[in-house]
Amino acid sequence: xxxxxxxxxxxxxxxxxxxxxxxxxxxxxxxxxxxxxxxxxxxxxxxxxxxxxxxxxxxxxxxxxxxxxxxxxxxxxxxxxxxxxxxxxxxxxxxxxxxxxxxxxxxxxxxxxxxxxxxxxxxxxxxxxxxxxxxxxxxxxxxxxxxxxxxxxxxxxxxxxxxxxxxxxxxxxxxxxxxxxxxxxxxxxxxxxxxxxxxxxxxxxxxxxxxxxxxxxxxxxxxxxxxxxxxxxxxxxxxxxxxxxxxxxxxxxxxxxxxxxxxxxxxxxxxxxxxxxxxxxxxxxxxxxxxxxxxxxxxxxxxxxxxxxxxxxxxxxxxxxxxxxxxxxxxxxxxxxxxxxxx
Amino acid sequence: xxxxxxxxxxxxxxxxxxxxxxxxxxxxxxxxxxxxxxxxxxxxxxxxxxxxxxxxxxxxxxxxxxxxxxxxxxxxxxxxxxxxxxxxxxxxxxxxxxxxxxxxxxxxxxxxxxxxxxxxxxxxxxxxxxxxxxxxxxxxxxxxxxxxxxxxxxxxxxxxxxxxxxxxxxxxxxxxxxxxxxxxxxxxxxxxxxxxxxxxxxxxxxxxxxxxxxxxxxxxxxxxxxxxxxxxxxxxxxxxxxxxxxxxxxxxxxxxxxxxxxxxxxxxxxxxxxxxxxxxx
Numbered sequence: 001x002x003x004x005x006x007x008x009x010x011x012x013x014x015x016x017x018x019x020x021x022x023x024x025x026x027x028x029x030x031x032x033x034x035x036x037x038x039x040x041x042x043x044x045x046x047x048x049x050x051x052x053x054x055x056x057x058x059x060x061x062x063x064x065x066x067x068x069x070x071x072x073x074x075x076x077x078x079x080x081x082x083x084x085x086x087x088x089x090x091x092x093x094x095x096x097x098x099x100x101x102x103x104x105x106x107x108x109x110x111x112x113x114x115x116x117x118x119x120x121x122x123x124x125x126x127x128x129x130x131x132x133x134x135x136x137x138x139x140x141x142x143x144x145x146x147x148x149x150x151x152x153x154x155x156x157x158x159x160x161x162x163x164x165x166x167x168x169x170x171x172x173x174x175x176x177x178x179x180x181x182x183x184x185x186x187x188x189x190x191x192x193x194x195x196x197x198x199x200x201x202x203x204x205x206x207x208x209x210x211x212x213x214x215x216x217x218x219x220x221x222x223x224x225x226x227x228x229x230x231x232x233x234x235x236x237x238x239x240x241x242x243x244x245x246x247x248x249x250x251x252x253x254x255x256x257x258x259x260x261x262x263x264x265x266x267x268x269x270x271x272x273x274x275x276x277x278x279x280x281x282x283x284x285x286x287x288x289x290x291x292x293x294x295x296x297x298x299x300x301x302x303x304x305x306x307x308x309x310x311x312x313x314x315x316x317x318x319x320x321x322x323x324x325x326x327x328x329x330x331x332x333x334x335x336x337x338x339x340x341x342x343x
Numbered sequence: 344x345x346x347x348x349x350x351x352x353x354x355x356x357x358x359x360x361x362x363x364x365x366x367x368x369x370x371x372x373x374x375x376x377x378x379x380x381x382x383x384x385x386x387x388x389x390x391x392x393x394x395x396x397x398x399x400x401x402x403x404x405x406x407x408x409x410x411x412x413x414x415x416x417x418x419x420x421x422x423x424x425x426x427x428x429x430x431x432x433x434x435x436x437x438x439x440x441x442x443x444x445x446x447x448x449x450x451x452x453x454x455x456x457x458x459x460x461x462x463x464x465x466x467x468x469x470x471x472x473x474x475x476x477x478x479x480x481x482x483x484x485x486x487x488x489x490x491x492x493x494x495x496x497x498x499x500x501x502x503x504x505x506x507x508x509x510x511x512x513x514x515x516x517x518x519x520x521x522x523x524x525x526x527x528x529x530x531x532x533x534x535x536x537x538x539x540x541x542x543x544x545x546x547x548x549x550x551x552x553x554x555x556x557x558x559x560x561x562x563x564x565x566x567x568x569x570x571x572x573x574x575x576x577x578x579x580x581x582x583x584x585x586x587x588x589x590x591x592x593x594x595x596x597x598x599x600x601x602x603x604x605x606x607x608x609x610x611x612x613x614x615x616x617x618x619x620x621x622x623x624x
Contacts (some may be wrong), residue, residue, distance in 0.1 A: 041448070245399075297482060298433070305430040305620050314430075314437050321440035325455075328448040 001069070001157050001189075002054075002094070003109055004271055005102030006291030007178045008160060009168045016160070017107025023115050024088065027081035035221075038337040039078060042219055044327025045247060046074040047086035048320040049208060052254045054094070055301065055316055057264040058200055060192035065264040068201040069113050069153070072121030072146035073208055077220045083118035084110075086327075093322055098315060099296030108160055112153045121149025139206055146205035147198040151190065154197070158182070158189035161270055170286065177288065178270065179281040188269050211250060216243025255316045259309035398445040401501045406602040409506040410513035415610040416498055422617045423491050431620045432487055435613075439493040453500055458492035504529075509593040518590050526578070530571065537570050538563060 008016075031040065050070035057065040074083035088110045094100040101109045125145030129137045162182030165175035180188070213220055267276060278284045301315035302308060397405060404412065419435060426432050443451055462485040472480035499507070504525070511521050541563050 295478070297486075303430040303433055305428045311430075314433060317437040318433070318440060321437065321444040324444040325440065325451055328444070328451055329455075332448050332452070 001066070001109075001113060001154060001268065002091075002101035002271060003105040003112075003157065003160065004273075005104045005294065006288045007102070007270060008105055008108055008164060009177050009287065010104065012160065012164070012167075012177075013102075013104045013107060016105075016111050020088075020107045020110050020115065023084065023111075027084045030079070030081040031085060032334065034079060035082060035334065036337040037331045037334045039082075039219075039221065040331040040334045041328050043074075043078060043082050043086045043330075044324040045219075045251065046070075046077055046082070047090045047323045047327065048251055049254075050074060050087050051090040051094070051319045051323060052251070052258060052316060053201075053204055054090070054100075055258045055312070056200075056261040057268070058196055058261075059264040059266070060196050060269075062188065062192060062269070063266050064188075064192065064269040065266055066192055066197035066200075066268055067261070068197065068204045069117055069150060070201075070204065070208070071113060071118035071153075072125065072142070072149045072201070073205040075118040075122035076125055076142055076145075076205075076209060077212065079221060080118045080122040083122070084114045087114035087118065089326060090319075090323060093319055095296075097297050097319070097322075098301050099294065099299040100301070102292075103294050104292055108157075112157045112160070116156050117149045117153035120152045121145040124148045139210070142209055143202040143206050147202040150201040151193050151198050154189045154193040155186065157270070158185040161185040161189070168287070174283060175285045177285055179277065179283070179285050180270075185270070192269070208250070212247060215246035215250075218243065219247065251320060255313060255320060258316045259312050262308060262312055397501065398442075398447070398450070400442045400445045403602075404606075405501070406600070407606045408596060408598050408600060408603050409502055409510035410596075411598060411603045411606060412498060412502070413507075413510050413514070415606060416494055418610055418614065419494055420491055422614065423487060423494075426617060426621065428620045429483060429486070431617050432483075432490055434616060435494070436486060436490045439490055439497065442497055443493065450500070454493060454496045458489050458496060461492050462486070462489040508591060509596070512591050512593040513596075513598075521591055522589055530574070533574060534567060534571055538567050541566055 031043075035043075050073075053068040053070040055067070057067050060066045069087065071083050071087050074086050078086070091101055091109050091114060092106065095103055095106055095109075122145060125141040128141035128144055131137070132140060159182065161178045161180060162185035164178040165181050168176040170176060178185070209220070272280060274284050274288055277288055298311070298315055298318075302311040303314065306314065423432055423435050443454060446454070465488040466481040466485035469481040469484045508521055508525060511524075512518075545559065545563070
């Protein structure tokens with residue numbers, strides 16, 4: 001779902017970035033109002049979960065690969081606004097350090113995975129949770145919400161891809177950017193996500209959410225507190241001690257397991273390089289052939305000289321550590337945790 | 344009781360005060376002098392988060408004898424500097440980042456700020472290399488500097504100064520050298536504080552524009568010199584009173600503890616990684 005550079009026209013990239021600016025501004029305002037220092041620091045751990053989930057590629061029908069995002073998971077734990085910011089920062093690190101997702105397409109990727117996914121997923125979760133029996137409403141809400149969220153995000157991505165050939169083509173009718181129309185991009189993106197990636201997202205969301213709720217209940221905010229300016233309802237021991245250690249161990253286990261994501265062969269749909277596009281479409285669109293290029297420090301989560309799996313784990317460690325550090329530093333600007341939560 | 348209407352204000356109090364203060368311009372002072380003197384106060388050596396307040400990683404490393412840690416640090420620094428393959432540098436960077444992420448936010452700031460500034464400066468210095476056809480040179484140099492400095496600061500900021508001095512003695516460094524380092528590092532911070540107080544006082548008292556900045560700076564440096572001179576005299580007297588003859592007596596300490604063996608095994612593993620990545624294995 002990471003749109004590379006040159007698959008969308010610069011004007012599309014610009015519009016998507018412009019759309020995201022007020023969204024980010026709103027999210028920053030709400031997060032500063034609703035979350036205390038400890039919860040903002042925990043956003044780094046939540047962003048790390050998202051970062052790692054995006055490294056677990058699963059094989060999809062059609063020979064491509066896909067991955068979960070974890071946006072709905074963060075939205076349930078900390079609110080959709082926090083999820084938007086956490087996933088945005090994770091996407092920024094992926095684009096800048098690992099070359100996963102375009103620099104110019106950063107706004108579009110954030111729109112799909114950091115805005116549409118968590119907000120839609122969270123809305124569905126709240127709808128089910130508020131109207132279903134308490135016994136199963138929460139887990140089913142999380143599963144259905146995350147499933148719907150990632151599929152709506154995939155649909156948004158497919159639409160962005162699919163409108164390119166209609167809007168931007170040369171005199172001969174060849175597309176300048178993504179060569180696939182809506183009739184191809186929508187089924188190509190949606191069917192694999194409906195069949196596989198959505199299920200993976202739902203399973204990962206419910207599993208991690210259940211673990212975090214059991215190990216460190218204080219880390220998960222009460223959804224009723226979100227959006228009304230209420231302070232966190234953190235349990236006293238939630239953000240420190242054994243609970244946080246357990247969550248850290250889960251993160252470490254996921255880091256060690258990331259090479260599993262290498263078992264899925266092939267590229268995700270719409271993430272091919274110029275040669276891949278030529279193989280798929282029969283020609284290289286001019287915008288992709290002569291477009292913007294950026295040399296990431298660790299392209300494709302790999303390092304020259306290191307075995308592929310070792311490079312993947314090292315990338316995961318660096319990504320997770322950077323996210324935790326960034327949000328810990330950001331938390332210094334937030335209001336301190338309440339004495340009850342800090343006890 | 345006097346009639347209020349009969350009380351008349353004196354002329355000098357009634358007269359309009361036409362005082363218009365000139366516009367205060369102390370940007371140079373605040374942006375440059377205060378910033379530079381503030382940097383001196385960052386020369387903080389010792390345990391900012393030592394003991395129970397330390398992070399899990401620092402607690403684990405705290406169990407390792409400091410002289411062993413210093414030897415391990417030296418090996419890591421040599422490997423990071425000598426590595427021609429950036430994979431080893433990124434491996435060390437990952438370890439440094441994990442240790443940093445486990446620390447509380449203020450400790451991260453203390454460690455990251457000087458390291459990031461140094462990395463940025465080194466990247467700037469390497470810009471000509473990028474223009475001459477080595478586009479990745481600034482990033483490679485910045486990552487090396489960042490990693491090395493974080494390694495050093497990770498030790499210096501999380502180990503008490505007396506432990507560092509004891510470790511230096513374990514390496515049979517002469518007492519004179521240790522004394523000079525000991526006093527110099529401590530006095531640098533004191534000097535920074537004194538300079539900061541003086542420049543802050545000047546910034547608060549100054550009105551208008553000071554055309555003769557050289558004289559002001561010379562004044563600050565002169566007062567700092569006099570203060571440090573007094574401080575050195577007092578310190579010398581205090582050392583004499585306590586019977587300090589310039590010899591650091593350090594009780595013998597067991598070096599090869601179980602934690603030291605684990606630590607050395609980790610260092611050996613890193614050296615193996617270095618040799619493997621450099622093609623020596």
